[in-house]
Amino acid sequence: MEQIRQIMKQMISISGDELNEFLNQTITKTFKREETLSRPNSIPNEIYFINKGLIRTLITDNEGSEHTIHFALENQFIADYSNFIQKQPSLYTLKTVEETQVIVLPRSAIEWGYENLTDGQKMGRLIAEFYFIYQDDRIKNTYVRTPKQRYDNITDVFPNIHNRVPQHMIASYLGITAVHLSRLKKLQF
Amino acid sequence: MEQIRQIMKQMISISGDELNEFLNQTITKTFKREETLSRPNSIPNEIYFINKGLIRTLITDNEGSEHTIHFALENQFIADYSNFIQKQPSLYTLKTVEETQVIVLPRSAIEWGYENLTDGQKMGRLIAEFYFIYQDDRIKNTYVRTPKQRYDNITDVFPNIHNRVPQHMIASYLGITAVHLSRLKKLQF
């Protein structure tokens, strides 16, 4: 539990007692490679904190093909946050890429935190702001950068990703086909 | 000021006194058509609430061409929120499309709200969550919908946009050229 304590302490002022009471409402789980944490058509009621491993968010379109929408690494929170907030059925699948250990934060713990932690609402604001900034950056890049440029800079956001994720998932994240990415890699610029 | 009062009351519990004290720190401004509210390379220190009118966010790429990233309508908050949060120089331009009246919320008022409004942090969380959900939806659509499908559904997010904004700006928002959008419109599906 040391990692999440440190991350939370970096975000807000929180006492050891508050941290304990909050983390007592969570459980730690381990998933094997390619296991599913969350499926479409169910309402997401959990947020995950990754102790170790790598999780991928994907969406399946009407033709049945999968699109990787996001990667989540160690020391990050991950969820179908939109549908968690809206209490609506998810369209996303959350799946491990490699063996992954997570801390499961159930909705009850999150809501308890908002009400009872001194800086609970602030922590919620900071997490939402963090992901807003990430998404804004991402959207901006689709307008002003080519797929090749986005590929060349992907390790800024996902360090070491090339050694942990097959290339076709990166292509999917970039919004292009695996074949096309393979072609782009040959280009000098 | 009636609109922003109503919107804020819908989001959080806030007394009339709190509202008055908060709104006393704001000013109302009117901009003509195609006027600039915020420019690149300066740190954004204001959030705007639109009483009437329409604002467009755009980014200029290295080749000098403009990309419309967002439209903001009546009763919405708008800013270069990422760089407002990060206190970093903006890459965006905020420009009115038509004559627009806004309430200007300076950074000082926002920070005062976080500290002094009973539900200040919660309001910040809800706004960040709202825009997170909007962006998530947008990113999702780029993966699973064609430009034509996104065009056909744009009024879900921006009602009446076709009567207020020239088509080439919509094309830009969709990430395609104006010529291509004109072509797509002829297609049945």
Place this chain on the structure above:
DNA sequence: AGAAAATCTAAACATTTGTTATCGTTTCAA
């Protein structure tokens, strides 16, 4: 260790999207 599956590259061809130029219409500003 060995068989099956996954991965990456490559080439040929198809489709989508961008670019440039033109034209008629509408909108805007002096």
Place this chain on the structure above:
DNA sequence: TTGAAACGATAACAAATGTTTAGATTTTCT
């Protein structure tokens, strides 16, 4: 009010990206 600029459609051609198939290599699972 009028001339200039902006706008939207269209066509021809160019560039980017997708699709299918194949083959060689690596990884995974038993």
